[in-house]
Amino acid sequence: MRIWFNRGFSLAPIAAAMRDADPTLEVFVSVGQNQPRYDGPSATLVEPEDSEAAYIDWVRETIAANAIDIFIPTRRRSLIAGAELDCRVELPAAIATLDLLDDKFAFAAAIAGTAYHLETRLITSSAALEQAIATFRETGPAGAKPCVKPRKGVNGHGFWRLTQDRPMSHLDNPDSRRITETLYIAAAAAAEKAGALEDLVLMEYLPGPEVSFDMLADKGVLLKFAARTKLPGGVQHIQTDHFLAPAAAALVERFALHGVVNAQFRRAADGSWKLLEINSRPAGGILYSEQVGCGLLADWSALLTGRKHAAQVSRPSIDTQIRLTTIAAQIAA
Incomplete structure (x- = not known):
C-alpha cells in the first residue's frame, strides 16, 4: 500500500512513524522547490511551481508513476478535491469546512455561543486596528492584553502581543513576540499605503497554559x-x-x-x-x-x-x- 502526502508540515517524521507502525506501508512526501529533504519517507518528491492545470497534470503523472493508492493532500485541497484522480483521496473534512477552519475570523464566528469561544475582531485597515485596540482596552476583560495575528496563517506566523512598552522593546527580545502598539499601527498603515495590508484578527492574549x-x-x-x-x-x-x-x-x-x-x-x-x-x-x-x-x-x-x-x-x-x-x-x- 502506498500513501502520498503533498506539501505540509513535519511530514518526514510523520511518514517515518507510520512506516514504523506498518513496515509494509510505503509513504511518499512531496516538498516545494529548494526545500530540504529529510529521512523518514519512502521517497521525497519535488513539486513544480505551476498553474493549477499543470499541477493537476503533475499529480496525475505522480500517482501513475508511483502506483499511489491513497493521496492525502495538505495543500491545494480544493483543486485536488475537484479533480478526477486514479487513487483514493482522503480529506479531513468537506472543502467548505476546511475553508472555514483556515479563516480565523469566520471560525471564531462559527463557534460563537460555546463556552470555549474567544471573541475575535476583524481588522481590515490601520484605522480599524487603532479603533479596535482602543475599544479592547476600554471594554475588554480587566487586565487583559490584546494580540493580533493574520486572518489566515499557520504555525503562529505573524502573531504579536500588543503592549504599551518602550518603542524599542521588541528589538531587545524579538522572540517574545511583543511589540508596542503604536509601532504596530504605524507598520500596518505603511503596509496599507503600499497596498500590502492583509486582513488581521485581534483578540485577547491568553496566558495559558x-x-x-x-x-x-x-x-x-x-x-x-x-x-x-x-x-x-x-x-x-x-x-x-x-x-x-x-x-x-x-x-x-x-x-x-x-x-x-x-x-x-x-x-x-x-x-x-x-x-x-x-x-x-x-x-x-x-x-x-x-x-x-x-x-x-x-x-x-x-x-x-x-x-x-x-x-x-x-x-x-x-x-x-x-x-x-x-x-x-x-x-x-
Whole structure:
C-alpha cells in the first residue's frame, strides 16, 4: 500500500512513524522547490511551481508513476478535491469546512455561543486596528492584553502581543513576540499605503497554559486522542484522559472531522478555556504522543489501509510527562 502526502508540515517524521507502525506501508512526501529533504519517507518528491492545470497534470503523472493508492493532500485541497484522480483521496473534512477552519475570523464566528469561544475582531485597515485596540482596552476583560495575528496563517506566523512598552522593546527580545502598539499601527498603515495590508484578527492574549489535542477521528466521531499540555522548561504533559475531551469530541462531530487533526485550547486569565483553532492536519507535536504509546499515527495508518476498522481502535491509558531536549550531531565537513 502506498500513501502520498503533498506539501505540509513535519511530514518526514510523520511518514517515518507510520512506516514504523506498518513496515509494509510505503509513504511518499512531496516538498516545494529548494526545500530540504529529510529521512523518514519512502521517497521525497519535488513539486513544480505551476498553474493549477499543470499541477493537476503533475499529480496525475505522480500517482501513475508511483502506483499511489491513497493521496492525502495538505495543500491545494480544493483543486485536488475537484479533480478526477486514479487513487483514493482522503480529506479531513468537506472543502467548505476546511475553508472555514483556515479563516480565523469566520471560525471564531462559527463557534460563537460555546463556552470555549474567544471573541475575535476583524481588522481590515490601520484605522480599524487603532479603533479596535482602543475599544479592547476600554471594554475588554480587566487586565487583559490584546494580540493580533493574520486572518489566515499557520504555525503562529505573524502573531504579536500588543503592549504599551518602550518603542524599542521588541528589538531587545524579538522572540517574545511583543511589540508596542503604536509601532504596530504605524507598520500596518505603511503596509496599507503600499497596498500590502492583509486582513488581521485581534483578540485577547491568553496566558495559558496551552493544551494541544492530537485527535484521530472517523467521519465525525472521535476515536482517540492525546492531550499535550505545554508547560515551562520544554515539558509536555501527555494524557489520554482529559477534562476538555467532551469539547474536543463535540468539535469533531460538529465539523465532521476525519483522520488525524489537531485542536488547540488555551487558558484565559480568568481561568476559562478558549479554543484557538483547529488544524486540519497532524500537528508536529503528535510525534511526542506517538513516542509514549498513544498510537494515533499507527492506528490512522491501519484505518487507511483497512488493517483495522474504527471499532478496533484501542484507547490506551497514558498520563506522563516528557521534556524536550536539543541534541548536537556531528556532520561531515
